Amino acid sequence: MQDRPLALPHVFHRAEQLFGAKTIVARAADSTLTTRTYREWAQRVRRLAAALDALGVSPDARVGTYCWNSPAHLELYFAVPCSGRVLHTLNIRLPVDQLVGVVEHGGDEVVVVERGLFAQFWAVVDRLPAVRRVVVVDDGSPASLPVDDRIVDYDTLLASVEPVSGRFVVEDENRAAAMCHTSGTTGKPKGVLYSHRSTVLHSLGLMVADAAGVGERDVLLPVVPMFHANAWGYPFAAVFAGSTLVLTGPSPSPRDVADLMREQRVTIAAAVPTIWTGVLPELAAGDVPDLRLVFSGGSAVPISLSEAWRTTLGVPLTQGWGMTECSPMVTSGRLRTVHDGATEEEQALVRSRAGSPASLIELRLVDPDTGAELPWDGVARGELQVAGPWVAASYYGDGDPSRFTADGWLCTGDVAVIDDHGFVTLVDRTKDLVKSGGEWISSVELENLVMGIAGVAEAAVIAVPHPKWSERPLACVVRRPGADVSRDDVLAHLAERLPRWQVPDDVVFLDEVPKTSTGKFDKNDLRRRYAGHVMAP
Known part of the structure; x- marks a missing residue:
């Protein structure tokens, strides 16, 4: 068999060659919509890769992003890793000290910031001596910018260079492609490096039918922010599959999300439960006839909320579970044939669980006191541990080594029960019991x-x-x-x-x-x- 690297240049070239006419729809700061084809997007990715060279960004540098779900952010998702650098998405909601710590820990040389977020990032820039340039994307915000040699306009920068020609090459599939930091809810944020290989495999995992089944005919709306765990990997999977991609833009309201779902005939959408609680009252029966999957993660989905979606729109919320350390997908709550004869109440109960492991993911339950592995009998409670090709083997730098076992499993910190069909019920975080x-x-x-x-x-x-x-x-x-x-x-x-x-x-x-x-x-x-x-x- 040929030994070809599993790397993001393949995903980019595939989209450029096969799906050039497909579209990326984005909501701007003033709520207007812009549409760009994959062909146009690909040319901008090529220009951005050349622009990073022109700025003198090191060949393996971390490039920070401080952006919403926007076209420029999607350009960065590919131009940075395809040029051999590391995409470092920065959570715009982090407290100031944590933000400074994350940028310093990542060692970012350049940070790309949307104009509407510029003021809050610029307030800390003098604490970040390693950041040589702040590239500002015009997102339609009226915010003014100071005069400073460190500030570069994104579109002016792209216009100043010719697009990279030929094929991007990343020969080592284990090379870092992206970095995310955990949200810091259990201490200071910890860095996780995703390789090209893990990112490609995770994208394929989302394209599997029993996960999200992302395909070319889908219209995909990742409401989950692109600054959080790479929007659960959906932007990479959408480009890989050639899906129409809908981006929410800055600070989307429940009505904004509902309007996009309705007007763009969305088929798959993903967000945390609090978002879906707000969006549901904005939709009515018949509003989203093409909708086939509403994915929810980040915290447990109340049965009442999932059933409200099912009775109103005909599509219940499908729960999934994961962690930043897992790229993040671990489980998917889609029902299987074993549930076909169940009543609606019983099926609703199954959907309230975290689901069964995704392709290539392995799970085990461990007694936290003895270390003994526990049975999958729907009764035994233990710590959930995870292994797989898109699961971290360690944290970047000075992360907590106790989270990884001697035989290479990630200790999630979650207490769970697994039934004999492999469906996981998360009992609680150990710290929340x-x-x-x-x-x-x-x-x-x-x-x-x-x-x-x-x-x-x-x-x-x-x-x-x-x-x-x-x-x-x-x-x-x-x-x-x-x-x-x-x-x-x-x-x-x-x-x-x-x-x-x-x-x-x-x-x-x-x-x-x-x-x-x-x-x-x-x-x-x-x-x-x-x-x-x-x-x-």
């Missing part, structure tokens, strides 16, 4: 039950200290507008469905559950806020 009187209580299970109450919009459950039981669960609840849900309503609902010792001792009501930089519930914030909370009797 409530240990009350020596017994473990799952915050995820409680949250799903609370969010099943008609008047509840969001719910997060945390552990608070208790003098007798060590910890007890506290439910933090957001009411829907106009809803009249009381503490007693929540506790009575749970008491009908759970043993008494699992029912929270108290309920607090919030205007909004705080979110992390990736849109997950920020339980660290809630734990700090309610550390001294006295439970109601």
Whole structure:
């Protein structure tokens, strides 16, 4: 067999040669839409690769991006790694100190920033002496720019060079293609380097029918930001398959997302559950007739939300689970033939699980105390560990080596149960479990039950200290507008469905559950806020 590198130049040239007439649709800052063909996009990728050379960017440099889901960002997704450099997507929602730490840790020489985000990045640039140039993309924002030799206009830069001709070549498939940092919810962000090989294989994994089945006929809308775990790999898979790609642009609202789904006849969309909660009221039956898959990840999907999508639009939310360390796809919750005879209620319960492992991914459950491997019997609870060709073997630089086992598995930090069909139920993050009187209580299970109450919009459950039981669960609840849900309503609902010792001792009501930089519930914030909370009797 021929030994050909699994590298992103192949993905780029395939799209350029086969799918030149396909389109990339993008929403701008003023909500207008622009359309560019893959052929036009490919020429801009070639110009950008030449522009990086003209700027004197080192052949293997990290190139930071501080951008939304935009055409320029997609150009960077390919021009940077295809020219041998490393794409380093920077989370625009990171606190200032973490942002500085991430850029320093990555060693970025150049950072490409959209004009609407320029001010917040420029505020820290003097703390980043290694950043020699800040390239600014005109996203339609009216923000003004200072006069500074370090600032370069993106389009002027592209116009100043001739496109790279011929084929891009990356001979070593294990060469780094991209870098992402974890969101920092369990400490400082840790760097993960994705190789060309892992990125190509992950893209193929998304194209498998029982994962997302991304194909040439699809119209793909990744609402998940391109600055977070490479938008779950969907931009790479879309280009590989030749899908029509729809990009949300800066700070999309639920109405913006709904309009794009409706007007662009989207077939696949991906986002976190909080996004889908906001988008659903903006859509009505018949609005999205071509929609076939609505993927949700980042946190557990409430059954009530998934079923609301199914009854309203005919397409339930399909849950998946992954981590930055896993590129990020690990599981997909698409039903299998074994579920065909199940009732709608039973199928809804299966969809509420994280799903079964993607192609080439291996899972195991391990007893955290003894290290013994546990059975897949739907009962045994253990730490979920992951292995596969797009799973990190270590962190970049000074990351935590304890997260990797001696035999090469990633310790996820998640407690899970796996049934005999290989479907994973995530019980909780180890740090989010409530240990009350020596017994473990799952915050995820409680949250799903609370969010099943008609008047509840969001719910997060945390552990608070208790003098007798060590910890007890506290439910933090957001009411829907106009809803009249009381503490007693929540506790009575749970008491009908759970043993008494699992029912929270108290309920607090919030205007909004705080979110992390990736849109997950920020339980660290809630734990700090309610550390001294006295439970109601």
